[in-house]
Amino acid sequence: MSKTIDRRGALKKVTLMMGGVAATPALLSVLQSCQQAREKLDWVPEFFDENQARLIMEISEHIIPKTDTPGAKEAGVHIFIDAFIKHCVPTKFQNIIPDGLVGLENKSQSQFQKGFLDISKEEQVSVLSDVAKADYSQAEDKANPTFFRSLKELTLMGYFNSQKGATEALALVQIPGDYEPCIPLEDGQKAWAL
Known part of the structure; x- marks a missing residue:
């Protein structure tokens, strides 16, 4: 050479x-x-600030990611959670999710020296897994709601009651219609929306 x-x-x-x-x-x-x-953001949050709203969008998408059906973001679950907490949750429980988001951000900062939205998807899953484990270990008392359990339940409720969740992730029969009390499911068939 x-x-x-x-x-x-x-x-x-x-x-x-x-x-x-x-x-x-x-x-x-x-x-x-x-x-x-x-x-x-493509919407104006009623209860959360913009950073909290972004965090909820990202976390809900991890709970129900987009696959061959729409994910939580596409179904607008974050908008539902914001409105639900503002209008339906008693005042004494309204800070559970905002306080949990602070803890989530602190965990992300201590593990990766970055905010939750600035780390990779794999790192986000790692942080969420740790938060969920800690949350579920103290979630024995159902009377005292915890951050991750509450957010997961709201995500599921918002998703499966949204138009996209009910029509694209579940099988939906429009009401009024014929009442059939026992409908057999075939292998691989979606569950029915109520």
């Missing part, structure tokens, strides 16, 4: 380096615009 560089090789290397230097600001602006797009 020769250690000398001919003029053509040197020009190629300089061009490649200059292209990388020139492309860096453009690449950074694209990445920042992706970050900013994720941070914008």
Whole structure:
């Protein structure tokens, strides 16, 4: 191998380096615009602040992710949870989820030195698993709701009562219709929405 560089090789290397230097600001602006797009909400929360609303969107999507059926985000579960807590939860229980979100953020910061929304999906699952384990270990007393259990129950309730959840994840028979008390299910068939 020769250690000398001919003029053509040197020009190629300089061009490649200059292209990388020139492309860096453009690449950074694209990445920042992706970050900013994720941070914008398409609705105005009634109860939560914007960061809490984003956290709830992300966590609910981990609970019911998009597969061949819509995920929790697409079904608008985060909007349901926000309205439900504002209008239906007694005042003494309204801080369970906001306080739990603070704990979740603290756990993410201590484990990964980043906020929950800034870590990878795998890291988010790790943080959520730890929070859920701790939550369910103290959830023996059903009279005292806990953060993750409450959020999971609200996610499931919101999803399966949404139009997308009831029509695309479950089989739905519109009412009024014929009453059939016993309908056999076949292997692989979806459960019926009520």
